[in-house]
Amino acid sequence: MFTEEQLELRKTVAQLLNKRADAAALRRTLESGEAFDRGLWEVLCQQVGVAALAIPEEFGGFGATVVEQHLVLEELGAALTPSPMFGSVVLAAQAILASGNTEACERLLPGIAEGSSIAALCWVGPEGRWRSKDVACTASGRDADGFTVSGTAHYVLDGAHADVLIVAASVEGEDGAIALFEVDPSAGGVTRRALPTMDLTRPMSVVEFASAPAVRLTVGDASAALERVRDIAIVALSAEQVGAAARCLQITVDYSKERVQFGRAIGSFQALKHRMADLYFLVETARSASYAAVHSLGEGLPSAAADAAVAKAYCSEAFNAVAGDAIQLHGGIAITWEHDAHLFFKRAHGSSQLFGQPEQYLEEMESFAGLHT
Template structure:
């Protein structure tokens, strides 16, 4: 199944969207999202089980020979867009996209056969330990080193790292990045969940003090490049969903908030402002859909389209949520209001997999531009 850049989804994809949206509407309302974010693991295990067992979201991007459904990137894209609407915290991005795709990209058939079926079922959660303390997300700059199969160092900003039962670790071996499978139950592995700007996104620091790993691939840089491309596209879908919902919440509020005897949404200046935000959401959607279409079709422009989606969708969500705060007024900065959660998701997500300016610099360099 495929999708065009303008969003011509198939009937099956539309039904998938409808099913996921209905399930999240029932089990991931704002109160449930807050409760899940404050829990020990940072997500609702019961909701994750429903998504995996009833819909099969974790199995979509995993090949059939490894226990998955073997769908295209488009189906996963649909799921992420719906997850973005609710900000529902799940292991979808950390386990299914980052870790599972890293295992696949390693080309290690034995690891795929052992690890991917559990991830596809949702009974196992994996985490990719990639970046160092500086959070660069470079493919040749990691926080862990390896001597043979012994790993030392620390990985930061690890999605789902505090509770994952499988760790895929990027480690430098004689200056070259490789990927290792590491059992987190070892005494030489310590993990801690860290405070984050976005309470709906669980991040951890994972430390290795002579932990034993199993080599997955000695060409970790190539695997991580592939993973980053897939992750940026998936993240853009989540950002589009969040931006659309944040705008919808703002429009609804403007219809009910009365000032000078009339709803504030009736003032021309605010109409124009929200029209501009609508344009941002729709152009971000176009960039995201173009990127997933390129990814699904293995287009030559897939990497550049993913970078464009990363930059544009990050900036669009930040703009929409920033204006949402202003248009709601003082109530939006209170803990009780959901606008601040969307704002925090926007700024937290923009830093994942590299800041937008890093992609702009890379794209300019590739195009032969210096400014």
């Protein structure tokens, strides 16, 4: 399914993360109070070019596809690496591209592609529905006089340290039309605060806008653009989930070979063999769902939205199951801060809620099925 170049890219990222982003390095980052390791991010961007992969060449990127980006995210997920890859490169950069605003793309995307600039997408309210019409902010004004945005955006990935904010807002006087706006985070009327999160490896923030000056990026209604961004995001999330689930299972299998009980390694007991075989099946079927979704997305297939919904629902449930069983199979040590199992468990639950709960996507799959009957 993948070319030699794509597999080599994944191998390169995996080797770099093994050297620079092991469990000890992750804990140092979490304990430092920083959102991510800026030195590691610089290496990933400058030496590997991870942020430039899915950005077109005319906007400072490599002009690759979402497939290459997918493989990188799978490795970042396996290491639970905190980075601006998801919030800035996947969400915000794809929103800028989806806006169709060439001037904004030429001005904003090169910095994101080289990793020197971080962008954040401000979209949803406290309910976290992540639907195109459920935006947290409103905009008022006119093209001739300029716009302002007001409202409070929740669950903003990389929002507290972003250099530019992309805001989805309903435009007053335009019959509920949704538009994308660019806001300078240092402008008057913008307040940012970090959110306490269960998953410490995924920093989020609340961003409040009080008549903050904004530049409109889109013409007409941007709902379709937001739907496209969400599909890209949930497929990218599935890559992280698969990578993390596979690593979590490997850690559990390795432990089962070392932990001795009743004179035998616990991995030799038939009941645990069956249990881990079931987890392996879950990981591999989740991987298949994730790869199918990114293929559909990359090829622009009619089934892309439905495949993305399948990946979101299935990969969320699979990762939750693997992480939950890893806690049990590790016994008492798994619930201690010193062991890494709890980090995977928290990432699993946090990711399953991000962009909407799996149940929401099951409902959407039913609607997709209705359209094709």
